[in-house]
Amino acid sequence: TGSTRPQRLLRAVQKKATQGDPQSVIATIDDFCRHSEWAMNVGDEKGLILDSIVSEVNPSTALELGTYCGYSTVRIARLLPPGGRCITLEFNPAYAAVARQVIAWAGIQDKVQLVEGPSGDLIPQMKELFGVQTFDFVFLDHWKDRYLPDAKLLEECGLLREGTVLLADNVICPGTPEYLQYVRNSPRYESRYFKSHLEYTKVEDGLEKSVFLG
Numbered sequence: 001t002g003s004t005r006p007q008r009l010l011r012a013v014q015k016k017a018t019q020g021d022p023q024s025v026i027a028t029i030d031d032f033c034r035h036s037e038w039a040m041n042v043g044d045e046k047g048l049i050l051d052s053i054v055s056e057v058n059p060s061t062a063l064e065l066g067t068y069c070g071y072s073t074v075r076i077a078r079l080l081p082p083g084g085r086c087i088t089l090e091f092n093p094a095y096a097a098v099a100r101q102v103i104a105w106a107g108i109q110d111k112v113q114l115v116e117g118p119s120g121d122l123i124p125q126m127k128e129l130f131g132v133q134t135f136d137f138v139f140l141d142h143w144k145d146r147y148l149p150d151a152k153l154l155e156e157c158g159l160l161r162e163g164t165v166l167l168a169d170n171v172i173c174p175g176t177p178e179y180l181q182y183v184r185n186s187p188r189y190e191s192r193y194f195k196s197h198l199e200y201t202k203v204e205d206g207l208e209k210s211v212f213l214g
């Protein structure tokens, strides 16, 4: 009954990061993953691309699919305008438990609503559960086989508006070919690939930014 990797990551944050300082939480996790144990956070290189797109969109309402340990949740939430909020969905309760504590350590818990459950079940409940009209920004980082069905579900539920930005992690590694084919060929999206690397490695990966055209 030893600790899990997410628990060891959380312990590093609580030991080394400054409470209430999102940047120090981000830096601590990146250091842990680079020098102690690799973990599937979006990371520092792709994280800078995420930051620039979140800053450009300046979302009032952001949705993250796949919280894991909360690293990208902290990256997104620290950049939100006053009154802005990030709803993040996590299927795995053990990951969610760690993420809540990482998000709290960063001091941005008031901007975040973490919901446990399958994205396919929760997305249709966003309006009734959280009074969401439409999302300004969606970060897809959960499971490659859910990117396409969940993007279609967001469309069908009327949760996207003209100009909503979808940003997808791991479109090369592990890879989401069906999702890429859809957003790059659908007349309803304007899509662009941001070449980068798999977090903390030299392996190619990238982010796909797709603007919903309504």
Ligand SMILES: Cc1cc(C(=O)N2CCN(C)CC2)sc1-c1cc(O)c2nc[nH]c(=O)c2c1
Pocket: 038, 040, 041, 042, 066, 141, 142, 143, 144, 169, 170, 173, 174, 198, 199, 201
């Ligand atoms: C688990 C895993 C293993 C990968 C890999 O190629 N590896 C070789 C190189 N070594 C070092 C690490 C391991 S890539 C990856 C991964 C990365 C993400 O960003 C993910 N994001 C969301 N949901 C996922 O399931 C997800 C998986």
Ligand SMILES: [Mg+2]
Pocket: 040, 041, 042, 141, 169, 170
């Ligand atoms: Mg990822």
